[in-house]
Amino acid sequence: MADIPLDEERLAQDLAQAESFRYSEAYSNYLIGGPWKNAILWAAGGDVGSGLVTEYTYDQRPAFTEYGTKLPYLQELISDLADLDRLQFVRLVEVSDSVIMPHRDYLELADVPEDAKPAHRMHIPLVTHDSCFFSADNVVYRMRKGEVWFFDAAQIHSVVSLTRTPRIHLMLDFADRAGTGPLVNVAQVETDDRIPARSRVARPPLPDSRRAELMRLADLLTMDNFGEVFSIVIKTHFRWDGGEDFAWDTITALARASKDPAVLPHALELLSYFTLNRSDGKE
Numbered sequence: 001m002a003d004i005p006l007d008e009e010r011l012a013q014d015l016a017q018a019e020s021f022r023y024s025e026a027y028s029n030y031l032i033g034g035p036w037k038n039a040i041l042w043a044a045g046g047d048v049g050s051g052l053v054t055e056y057t058y059d060q061r062p063a064f065t066e067y068g069t070k071l072p073y074l075q076e077l078i079s080d081l082a083d084l085d086r087l088q089f090v091r092l093v094e095v096s097d098s099v100i101m102p103h104r105d106y107l108e109l110a111d112v113p114e115d116a117k118p119a120h121r122m123h124i125p126l127v128t129h130d131s132c133f134f135s136a137d138n139v140v141y142r143m144r145k146g147e148v149w150f151f152d153a154a155q156i157h158s159v160v161s162l163t164r165t166p167r168i169h170l171m172l173d174f175a176d177r178a179g180t181g182p183l184v185n186v187a188q189v190e191t192d193d194r195i196p197a198r199s200r201v202a203r204p205p206l207p208d209s210r211r212a213e214l215m216r217l218a219d220l221l222t223m224d225n226f227g228e229v230f231s232i233v234i235k236t237h238f239r240w241d242g243g244e245d246f247a248w249d250t251i252t253a254l255a256r257a258s259k260d261p262a263v264l265p266h267a268l269e270l271l272s273y274f275t276l277n278r279s280d281g282k283e
Contacts, residue, residue, distance in 0.1 A: 001148050001149065001150055001184075001186070002147070002148040002184075002186040002187060003146055003147055003148070004077075004081070004124070004146055004147075004148060004186060005146065006126070006145070006146045007073060010072075010073035011073055011074075011126060013073065014071040014072070014073045014074050015126070015127070015168065017070055017071060018039060018067070018070075018071060018092055021039045021067050021070075021092075022039075023037040023038060023039050023094070024037070024038050024039070024040065024050060024051025025037060025038075025051075026038070026050060026051030026052045027051070027052075030100050030101055030103055030274070031095070031098045031099065031100050031101070032098065032099050032101065032227045032228075032230060032231040032234070033097050033098030033099060033161075033231065034095070034096055034097050034098045035098075036093065036095055036098075036100070037093070037094040037095070038051055038091040038092065038093045038094070038171075039067050039091065039092045040065050040067060040068075040089070040090070040091055041064065041065055041067055041068035041071065041074065041075075041078070041090040041091065041092055041170075042062055042063065042064055042065065042068050042078065042087060042088075042089060042090035042172075043056055043062055043063075043065055043088075043089055043090075044056040044057055044058050044059075044060045044061070044062050044088070044116075045057055045060035045061070045062075045063065046062075046063035046064060046065050046066075046068075047060075047065065048065045048066055048067060051091075053089060053108075053109065053112075053118060053173075054108055054109065054111075054112070058112055058113055058116040059113075059116075062084075062087060062088055062089075067092075068090065071092075074092070074170065077124075077170075078090055078170070078172070080185065081148075081184050081185055081186060082122075082172060082174075082183065082184055082185075083174070083181065083182070083183050083184065083185075086174045086175050086177060086183060087172060087173075087174055087175075088116060088117075088118045088173050088174060088175050089118060089171075089172070089173040090170060090171070090172050090173075091170075091171045092168065092169075092170060092171075093168065093169050093170075093171050094166050094167070094168050095132075095159065095161050095166070095167050096161050096163065096164050096165060096166045096167060097161060097162070097163060097164045098160070098161055099158070099159070099160045099161075099231050099234045099235060100158055100159040100160070101158065101230070101234065101247075101270070101274055102135070102156050102157065102158040102234070102247050102248060102274065102275070103156065103157070103158070103274035103275060104153070104154055104155065104156055104157075104274070104275050104276075105121070105153035105154060106118060106119065106153060106154050107154075107276070107277060107278040108278035114176075114177075115175060115177040116175050116177075117175060117176065118173035118174065118175060119154075119173075119174065119175060119176035120150065120173070120174040120175075120176060120183060121150065121151060121152075121153040121171065121172070121173050121174075122148060122149065122150050122171070122172040122173075122174070122183070122184065123143055123148075123149045123151070123169050123170070123171055123172075124146070124147070124148055124149075124169060124170040124172075125143045125144060125145045125146070125147060125167070125168075125169050126145065126168045126169060126170060127145070127166060127167060127168040128142075128143065128144065128145050128167050128168075128169075129161075129163060129165050129167065130142070131161065131162040131163045131165075132159070132160070132161045132162070132163075132167045133159070133160050133162075133201060133238050134157065134158070134159050135157060135158045135159070135160075135237065135238060136151060136152075136155060136156070136157040136158075136195075137155070138241070138243065138244050138246070139195050139200060140200070140201040140203055140237075140238055141195050141199040141200050141201055142199055142201060143169075143199070144199070148184065148186055150183075156245075156275055158234060158237070158238075158247065160234065160235060160238045162235070201238075203238075203239060203240055203241040204240060204241065205240070205241050206236070206240035206241060206242040206243075206246075207240075210236070210240060211242065214232070214233065214236060214250060214254075215250075215253065215254065215257070217229050217232065217254055218253075218254045218255075218257035218258050219259075221254050221255065221257075221258040221260065221263055222258065222259075222260040222263065223260055223262050223263060223266060226263060226266060226267075229251070229254065230247075230251050233246075233247050233250045233251050233254070234247050236250075248271055248275070251267055252264075252267050252268070252271065254267075255267035255268075
């Protein structure tokens with residue numbers, strides 16, 4: 001929705017300071033590969049907490065955490081950009097050499113009060129690379145450094161980082177309650193597309209021969225290598241257009257054809273947990 005200038009020198013100082021933080025690895029079960037590392041910069045009561053959004057006390061006013069106050073440039077950027085009255089969480093998130101399973105967010109927040117429940121998500125890439133991709137609505141795209149992105153995290157989406165180089169984002173969650181102005185104070189880019197053409201990644205249609213090769217993985221698929229096989233499927237989605245719901249449809253078909261009887265129940269359980277129901281509030 002916008003581009004913002006970043007002060008490279010001050011950003012580098014903050015990111016160097018952040019290296020001393022004890023990052024939470026909450027939600028790393030969404031990844032195949034490395035961990036999903038996040039440092040909480042803003043949260044209810046200014047509490048760093050566990051990183052699990054269900055474990056915060058929502059009757060306390062959000063504020064900068066101990067970590068947030070140690071990053072003066074990012075603290076200034078957040079304060080100038082965001083409507084702090086509706087801002088619920090800010091995380092500094094690092095990912096590398098991983099795929100994130102297609103999932104929906106916010107499914108576990110049924111018990112959070114409606115006026116405090118995170119409902120709108122914004123990303124600002126601080127460090128990224130051309131081998132990092134996002135996916136939503138079967139569109140693959142890049143978020144580039146200094147861009148401001150809103151997207152509906154309640155829809156199925158996925159991420160892949162195909163290098164060990166870290167991808168570092170600011171991730172902001174806003175509550176869906178009435179306010180006196182926009183969620184962010186920034187001039188929006190004029191575009192008719194939800195995902196601008198300049199950001200989209202062209203993918204050729206997945207040929208039948210490649211799809212058949214993937215299906216032969218069923219002969220090898222067991223509980224021991226489920227993650228590795230699913231990672232191959234997800235990475236294929238980011239390089240080829242296999243159609244809507246390609247990743248979950250393909251891993252479910254592979255699981256049905258697997259000789260390991262434990263694989264299909266496992267695949268169906270993951271499908272439900274990541275896309276349908278996490279009402280128990282657990283990670």
